[in-house]
Amino acid sequence: MEIVIRPTELKDIDGLCDLYNQPLAQAQTLQLPIPSSALWEKRISTMPDNVYSYVALIDGKVVGNIGFEQVTRPRTRHVAHFGMGVHDDYHGRGIGSKLIETVLELADNWLNVRRIEIDAFVDNHAALSLYKKFGFVIEGEAVDSAFRNGEFVNTYFLARINRR
Template sequence: FNPNDTLLIAMYDGVIVGTAGLHVESAVRRRHVASLGMGVADSFSGRGVGTALMVELMNLADNWLNLLRLELYVYADNAAAIHLYNKFGFEIEGTHRAHSLRNGVFIDTYSMARFHPKQPQVPLMSR
């Protein structure tokens, strides 16, 4: 058990059809950040499971944990997940080429992030 982790399970007729997790960073300088992970059974895609899980995670992040930044990785070819994350304010920040191995093939992933909607936008630091 890690007190910095929240795990949610979506069930239908006693069967797990989706899971989601929010993992708050433990390092002092990154406690304002959490990473997000989610999975929905293919047979339940497009039926609101992902949206319901995201609503609960965003409520927790914004209203209870006061997190500034949420981060995630998503396969670049997962249009449904990217659409869901965009709906909740996530934006693509970068592409990781050949980041993951899936079925024997290296695929790209996107790094996406969302800032707390009631916090002022954080400016980019000049280099």
């Protein structure tokens, strides 16, 4: 099974809608259910210069997505954050790792990003393990920070500092 990572393109819209319409992807990201093609077309076609988006493909199918944003304010240009999702049917196959490796390479070797931040729901144990594998540490917890399936949930704030 070969995982191909490439920049997100307009032809990926249907695959992104399918990915973020999966129950786990909805529950563990901030995406809303039943994403529209128009929403994804707008996101992809109007992406600012400081935002990078990649898809993971297996046999041509979109199975993962990561969006990476470098902060543009002068005193915090060394900071970036990301959000990602993996298709429910493809968890545990290394897709999240490949997506994170892609943005870490970009951040560390091309954008001079020192600090990368990510939020994760406190009950998303798979994501938390993945982030910790790449050196992210929990810096704090936000109580009732998001609304999911009719109730409030807590979020951990994680960050990775590149000290080289």
